[in-house]
Amino acid sequence: MNLAAFIATKLGKALGVLLGVVVINFFLIRLAPGDPAQVLAGESGAGDAQYVENLRRQFGLDQPLPTQLALYLKGAVQLDLGYSYRNHVPVLDLILERLPATLLLMAAAFVLSISLGVALGALAARTRYRNRHRWLDSVVMSSAMLLYATPLFWLSLLSIIVFSVLLGWFPAFGMETVTAGHTGWARVADIGAHLVLPAGSLAAFFMAVYARLTRASMLEVMGMDFVRTARAKGVTAGRVLRVHVLRNALMPVVTFAGVQLGQLAGGAILTETVFGWPGIGRLMFDALMQRDYQLLLGVFLVTSAMVVGFNFVADLVYRLLGAGAASAGTRGTS
Amino acid sequence: MRNGGAVAGLALFAVVAALALAAPLLYAHSPWMMVGKPMLLPFADAKFVMGTDMLGRDVMAGLVHGARVSLLVGLVSTAAALTAGVVIGAVAGYAGGWLDDALMAFTEFFQTIPQLVMAVLVVAILSPTLPSIIGAIALVSWPPVARLVRGEFIALREREFVQAAVVIGQRPWRIIVSQILPNAMSPIIVMGSFMVATAILTEAALSFLGLGDRNYMSWGFMIGAARGVIRQSWWLSIGPGVAILLTVLAINLIGEGLNDALNPHLRQRGE
Secondary structure: OOOOHHHHHHHHHHHHHHHHHHHHHHHHHHOOOOOOHHHHHHOOOOOOOHHHHHHHHOOOOOOOHHHHHHHHHHHHHHHOEEEOOOOOOEHHHHHHHHHHHHHHHHHHHHHHHHHHHHHHHHHHHHHHHHHOOOHHHHHHHHHHHHHHOOOOOOHHHHHHHHHHHHHHOOOOOOHHHHHHOOOHHHHHHHHHHHHHHHHHHHHHHHHHHHHHHHHHHHHHHHHOOOHHHHHHHOOOOHHHHHHHHHHHHHHHHHHHHHHHHHHHHHHHHHHHHHHHHOOHHHHHHHHHOOOOHHOOOHHHHHHHHHHHHHHHHHHHHHHHHHHHHHHOOOOOOO | HHHHHHHHHHHHHHHHHHHHHHHHOOOOOOOOOEEOOOOOOOOOOOEEOEEEEOEEEEEEHHHHHHHHHHHEEEHHHHHHHHHHHHHHHHHHHHHHHHHHHHHHHHHHHHHHHOOHHHHHHHHHOOOOHHHHHHHHHHHHHHHHHHHHHHHHHHHHHHHHHHHHHHHHHOHHHHHHHHHHHHHHHHHHHHHHHHHHHHHHHHHHHHHHOOOOOOOOOOHHHHHHHHHHOOOOOOOHHHHHHHHHHHHHHHHHHHHHHHHHHOOHHHHHHHH
16 A cells, blocks of 8 residues: 555544534434433533523424434534533633643653663563563563553642642742743753653553563564574674664554553543643633533543544554564564 | 562552452441541541541542442443454454444544543533443443454454354354354453553543542542542542542453463564
8 A cells, every 4th residue: 555545544543533523413413311402501501591592493493303413513513522611611621721731741751651661671671681680571571560550640649749839949839930921941941751650651551551561472473583683793781772672672562552542642631630731631620520521522532533643643653663663674574 | 470460459459459349348328428527647547547528528538449349330331342343353354345444443443532521521411420431431441452352353263163164054153253252352341351440540530630430439530539639638639649549549450461461473472
């Protein structure tokens, strides 16, 4: 398949997923006990008959179900995610305003988790390959096992207790010190300091996942014939590990990282809630508290779109990485 | 060494399960009841080993009762997810063709969307009750099972014993249930054990976000409630957090042990 066809297929798939999410949203509202208009209005519209009446007209609730679905889809295609009665702002505006904060948090956590995870996994695999310092392997694997079992929101709270309350190293709440009125680099540094704890907590779980995966994948590649051949030809152990083993072992890690992005988005909700990070996750938590269902449905659609977009990029990277490795003549994309 | 981990996990899990089962005997009063002075430190009063929270509720009673919810939700939602995943994966893998394509597209869809966001949405809209929580967790955790089962079925359906069953005229459902499925059980059991751990974490996250069933005390709720007083009494969030950590760790250790025992050909890789 050439690159254009590949991109077209993946884009079609991505749009299909988004369509599916819109349909799910549509049926979820109707699964809720009571009249969909009342459900959407939530507590906010309880006393406002006019608002409920508007919603009813907007969704065509007096029409048959397929017409209602068509109306709803039409709205979604026009990027009309409804109106947040609580905040007196269209849902899409609310979400877009919060999007950069979430993207920053997710990007930082992703980079941190994959670089540290791969490094630790490779370190653990290396101690086994050289059969030296095997205790390091045990330490890395046991820590990964512990982190893997730790609830993310609890780890976030612990990091606040330790690094903010007890040690006072990093701020625990928000994204910047608004009252300080920093500008330029001072502001960047301020946001960076606020980012440390949320990104670190969110990254910890995924770091454990990637470390385990990298190690397992490297151990598998180490057993392959071409590695033994390289070693027999006189390539140094360090070079075999870096060039032959790690490079081939990385592909499953990249694939898996793509699959895990949905989880990273879910984790961002919890992290943002704990740290008061002003992103989509925090917005979703507020929407939960206020029973603002329009906003909740919108958050679901936008986070799905985000994940689908990331997956698309991951697919592309995987394809390019795969092509690179195949031309290097080591191992294909099997 | 490996077996040691599994045995330790099993022992730990047995303790948690025993506490969960014995909860009504150990703490007959509701864990929601105010029984003492608020904010007692752990061990400050012999009656409350883990202290009391901001409303004077016994933290230890909450921990023991919370174990019931965690285990119940973990086990039931995993059973539901396994059932759905096995049925969908088996049909896709055995039937092949367009049905396979359609079912796998459906599976991939549910695997792509952000699971926790969807679980939050479902529980919020259906209102937080034990059945809606269990249903939401099952809804977001079946896809990996379906993919696994499909793979196993594709590998097994060409084997001779299945061909023999076809030749002697067994019906497809009988072949699926009595020939192929028993041979695909090992990886399903291993995956199921890890899913219980994940489900417990998801339940904790939901109740932390305020989406727990308010009729039952849960660990996630306790951590969420303790969050408000984290600067004054940080120890309140330690107990339930450690409880979740140990339970999930125990189940993961059991899962690794099962993996070693049931998938011996993978052993050298995971070691």
